[in-house]
Amino acid sequence: MSPTLERLFSPLQIGPVALRNRIVSTAHQTTLVAEHLPTEDFVAYHEARARGGTGLIVLEATAVHPSGLLTAHTLAGYRREIVSGLQRVADVVRPHGTALFVQLFHGGREQIASPPREPALAPSAIPSLRFHVEPRALSGDEVASIVDGYARAASNAAEAGLDGVEISAAHGYLAAQFFTPSLNRREDEWGEPARFLLAVLEAVRAAAPALALGVRLSADSDEARAVVGTLAARVDYVSLALGESSTYLGSTGIVPPPPVPENAIAGLTAPFRVGAPVVATSRIVDPVEAEHLLEEERCEAVGMTRALITDPDLPRKARDGRLLDVLRCIGCNACIAHYHAGTPIACTQNPRTGRERTLPRPVPAARSRRIAVVGAGPAGLAAAAEAAAAGHDVVLLERAEQIGGQLTLAERAPVHEEVARSLRQNYGRLLEKVEVRLESEADVEAVLGLGPDAVVVATGARPLEPELMLDSLETLQAWDVLRGPCPQGRRAVVADWGGDASGLASAELLVAAGNEVTLAVGSAAFGETLHQYQRNVYAARLYRSGVRVQHHLELVGAEGGRARFRNLFAPELETTLPADLLVLALGRVPVRDLSETLAAEGLDVHEAGDCLSPRSAEEAILEGTLAAHRAARVAEVGSPSG
Numbered sequence: 001m002s003p004t005l006e007r008l009f010s011p012l013q014i015g016p017v018a019l020r021n022r023i024v025s026t027a028h029q030t031t032l033v034a035e036h037l038p039t040e041d042f043v044a045y046h047e048a049r050a051r052g053g054t055g056l057i058v059l060e061a062t063a064v065h066p067s068g069l070l071t072a073h074t075l076a077g078y079r080r081e082i083v084s085g086l087q088r089v090a091d092v093v094r095p096h097g098t099a100l101f102v103q104l105f106h107g108g109r110e111q112i113a114s115p116p117r118e119p120a121l122a123p124s125a126i127p128s129l130r131f132h133v134e135p136r137a138l139s140g141d142e143v144a145s146i147v148d149g150y151a152r153a154a155s156n157a158a159e160a161g162l163d164g165v166e167i168s169a170a171h172g173y174l175a176a177q178f179f180t181p182s183l184n185r186r187e188d189e190w191g192e193p194a195r196f197l198l199a200v201l202e203a204v205r206a207a208a209p210a211l212a213l214g215v216r217l218s219a220d221s222d223e224a225r226a227v228v229g230t231l232a233a234r235v236d237y238v239s240l241a242l243g244e245s246s247t248y249l250g251s252t253g254i255v256p257p258p259p260v261p262e263n264a265i266a267g268l269t270a271p272f273r274v275g276a277p278v279v280a281t282s283r284i285v286d287p288v289e290a291e292h293l294l295e296e297e298r299c300e301a302v303g304m305t306r307a308l309i310t311d312p313d314l315p316r317k318a319r320d321g322r323l324l325d326v327l328r329c330i331g332c333n334a335c336i337a338h339y340h341a342g343t344p345i346a347c348t349q350n351p352r353t354g355r356e357r358t359l360p361r362p363v364p365a366a367r368s369r370r371i372a373v374v375g376a377g378p379a380g381l382a383a384a385a386e387a388a389a390a391g392h393d394v395v396l397l398e399r400a401e402q403i404g405g406q407l408t409l410a411e412r413a414p415v416h417e418e419v420a421r422s423l424r425q426n427y428g429r430l431l432e433k434v435e436v437r438l439e440s441e442a443d444v445e446a447v448l449g450l451g452p453d454a455v456v457v458a459t460g461a462r463p464l465e466p467e468l469m470l471d472s473l474e475t476l477q478a479w480d481v482l483r484g485p486c487p488q489g490r491r492a493v494v495a496d497w498g499g500d501a502s503g504l505a506s507a508e509l510l511v512a513a514g515n516e517v518t519l520a521v522g523s524a525a526f527g528e529t530l531h532q533y534q535r536n537v538y539a540a541r542l543y544r545s546g547v548r549v550q551h552h553l554e555l556v557g558a559e560g561g562r563a564r565f566r567n568l569f570a571p572e573l574e575t576t577l578p579a580d581l582l583v584l585a586l587g588r589v590p591v592r593d594l595s596e597t598l599a600a601e602g603l604d605v606h607e608a609g610d611c612l613s614p615r616s617a618e619e620a621i622l623e624g625t626l627a628a629h630r631a632a633r634v635a636e637v638g639s640p641s642g
């Protein structure tokens with residue numbers, strides 16, 4: 001074990017349960033759920049994290065009552081069939097020495113489900129902003145029936161052989177709605193803020209006395225701070241998260257993306273240290289930082305949820321002193337984007353996440369092949385790393401002077417700097433066995449000269465050059481602004497089609513460099529294709545920085561020192577904006593001439609990523625990985641990935 005990580009790898013007693021270490025995978029919905037029950041992919045997902053050495057896994061928010069099913073993929077903890085489903089998970093997790101809890105949940109007025117929605121229930125009839133839910137107030141009998149539901153779900157968990165349960169009272173869900181005076185205007189007994197949560201804790205303890213019992217609270221909530229003292233003697237641990245579901249701003253804290261700083265929870269734990277052990281979570285990605293948090297007595301255990309989504313083997317690697325081998329979570333939030341989209345959990349950096357049963361880890365190839373990879377953006381990096389990990393002889397050709405492709409542009413944007421840097425750093429490590437040739441033009445002769453058995457082409461994309469009359473204005477691509485140097489002292493209009501972050505990022509850089517900036521948004525919503533938490537971060541930064549935002553404008557031309565737009569919905573309405581610089585963020589087009597030429601030469605060519613059609617780094621890395629399998633003739637379905 002690394003001597004510096006003694007606390008992280010020391011045991012911790014949580015009520016009746018002894019954890020072997022202090023690394024926790026906190027509750028997170030995986031969407032690996034069918035008919036409100038765990039699937040085999042769910043089982044394999046958690047087994048991988050147990051095998052990797054996690055001390056405690058808290059299974060995802062599990063509804064205690066039919067009215068509390070947050071989405072079509074929420075586990076139904078109140079149903080009898082959940083017992084065998086949870087048993088399957090316990091059977092594979094516990095042999096690895098990992099403790100297994102489940103989070104018991106009711107969303108109250110927070111409802112993400114698509115229509116037809118069940119009626120929403122809450123302490124009082126107060127609409128919720130983010131999901132536009134208009135609940136009705138629960139009757140006293142309904143409150144009692146939901147409390148019974150917690151007891152039933154806890155008893156199901158005990159029967160399934162789990163070690164503990166955690167009551168979700170964070171993020172503004174039902175229990176928090178009861179203890180938030182502005183949301184609880186009841187005049188009956190349930191109007192007393194802590195009454196509901198205390199009733200739930202009592203019912204759960206009575207139904208499952210042998211289980212550990214915890215409560216999850218939002219550390220940035222004044223109401224949670226007010227109530228925690230009352231709970232302390234009744235729980236075996238307090239799990240701390242951040243954020244609140246009902247507002248755009250609050251929701252960003254639930255799974256905070258960079259540039260929210262690492263260890264964002266650290267300064268907020270003190271008021272919650274009321275006796276029970278504290279599990280602190282949010283942006284803890286580095287085991288050494290986690291050790292510091294324990295050392296400083298900020299908490300007794302650390303939630304490293306996205307860190308484990310990315311690298312299920314993080315605990316084992318850290319314990320063995322192999323810190324440099326840890327694949328670091330880059331904070332891109334594709335994982336939670338999958339949840340919001342209702343698709344199975346996945347990770348940009350680790351394509352095996354959610355595919356534990358179907359995407360095998362690289363195994364040494366029977367015969368090493370020589371594989372040329374062209375382009376060192378995410379797709380090419382993934383292909384090269386994957387092929388090298390299977391023992392193939394890999395040469396990676398990159399025209400630029402560093403690896404990264406579009407990541408090198410993203411690294412210039414304050415919001416994406418950490419995401420892009422971490423991704424490049426991860427690959428720096430994964431490419432150790434790859435021959436990387438930078439500033440190397442990969443024309444047909446160069447590739448043929450390598451004598452490859454197969455070629456992966458990942459030549460990426462370039463910005464669209466629109467066929468519009470723009471001559472009367474100086475025009476730059478958003479990529480040029482990101483690449484630098486950034487223009488100064490100009491009156492700039494950024495025409496942003498809303499399909500990626502380059503328009504938003506260039507607007508932020510331009511205004512910071514002293515330009516007067518108008519962002520003309522050419523989509524129905526600002527930052528339409530970004531994950532909502534990243535979009536929220538951008539909105540706050542751009543409004544604060546003084547960028548003027550104009551909505552629903554599609555660029556049609558430029559004339560006499562003005563950029564011309566038409567309204568997206570009423571095209572006869574024209575708007576002109578004064579400018580002496582027009583910045584274009586109008587989408588990308590694939591670069592794929594080389595693959596066609598190489599295929600014509602009879603080479604075994606496999607394309608991946610943006611050259612097939614520009615999308616995000618997640619698709620690029622997945623396709624690069626799969627292209628390496630095809631190039632290496634590795635079967636794509638095989639032994640479990642672990």
Ligand SMILES: Cc1cc2nc3c(=O)[nH]c(=O)nc-3n(C[C@H](O)[C@H](O)[C@H](O)COP(=O)(O)O)c2cc1C
Nearest residue numbers: 026027028029060061241282283304305306335336
């Ligand atoms: C995909 C996903 C789903 C989540 N679902 C839940 C949930 O069911 N219950 C909960 O309390 N928190 C949920 N969270 C929040 C996490 O438990 C954790 O607090 C958050 O990811 C911040 O910690 P991290 O920076 O270590 O990832 C979810 C997070 C993610 C990424």
Ligand code: SF4
Nearest residue numbers: 329330332333335347
């Ligand atoms: S998808 Fe991004 S944020 Fe989520 S776990 Fe993977 S690297 Fe981290």
